[in-house]
Amino acid sequence: MWAAGAVSDEDRLDRTQTGQVLRRALQFARPYRRTIWLAVALVSITTVCVVAGPVFVKLGLDRGIGGNSPSTLNIAIVGYAVTIVVAYIVGRLQYLAINRAGEGFLRDLRVTVFDRLQAQSMAFFDRNKAGVLVSRMTADIESMAELIQWGLLQFVGAGLLLVMTLVLMVALSWQMTLVVVLFVAPVLGIASVRFQRKSNVAYLDVRERVGQNLSNLQEGI
Known part of the structure; x- marks a missing residue:
């Protein structure tokens, strides 16, 4: 029985192994690359709308009301x-495109994993707990699907939003932009790194506990 809250060595991935996993996952997403690129384009349009909204508000207040x-x-x-x-319509289209690509990716990945599992010998199932296998076939695959559905697109959208916001801030006030970059950005960066590390450990801990519960349930039944 594994120790509660511990993370096994095989679950610890270095940067090279993480890159290999991501590349293999992206191979499953290749049949849906057109839909994914469409979703990326829609995310870009949505980001432009997000930035354009405050610009119109500023225009109305400063030159419309203030300038009479x-x-x-x-x-x-x-x-x-x-x-x-436009943001609402594009958002709906983006939602449909993301889910179409994500569900197709999820189906292909599940079929491949299930076929691989069915091809294993009886000795493999003697060495590995059924609860752990079920946990990996559910939680891990769902995590990969979320990465394809939302993770990559959110990364692209956040990057575009950051760049557009910085350009707009520099155009409005480079002094305020300098203050934000020097004092606010480092705090957010450190907080993000700490959250990523702790959330990864917590995710592995939850997956391990789920596997233990499923194994105990199977043995009890």
């Missing part, structure tokens, strides 16, 4: 409304 210009205020209102509508 009804025409400018009307332009800002219409532009903001169009941005919301």
Whole structure:
């Protein structure tokens, strides 16, 4: 029986092994690359809409209301409304594209893993607990599907949003941008790294406990 809360050595992946796992996962996503690229394009449009919204608000407040210009205020209102509508429509299309690619990836991966498992000898099942195998076939595959469905696209969207926001901040006030980069960004970076490390350990711990519970349930039945 494994020690509760411990992470086995085989679950510890270095950077090379992590890269190999990601490359193998991306091979399963190759049949859906057109849908994924479409989702990336839709994410880019959504990011532009997110950045454009505050710009129209600023235009309406500064030049519309502050400058006593009804025409400018009307332009800002219409532009903001169009941005919301476009963001909603593109968001729905993005959701459909992401889920179509993700569910197809999930189906192919599950079929491949199940075929590989069925081809194993009886000695393999004697050496490995059924609960652990079930846990890996469910939790791990779901995690890979979430990576393809949302992880990569969120990474692209967050990167584009960061770049566009920095460009806009520099255009508005380079002094404030410098303060944010020097004082706020390091704090967020350190917090993100610590969260990633602790969440990875917690995920492996949860997966191990689920495997133990399934093994105990099978042995009890």
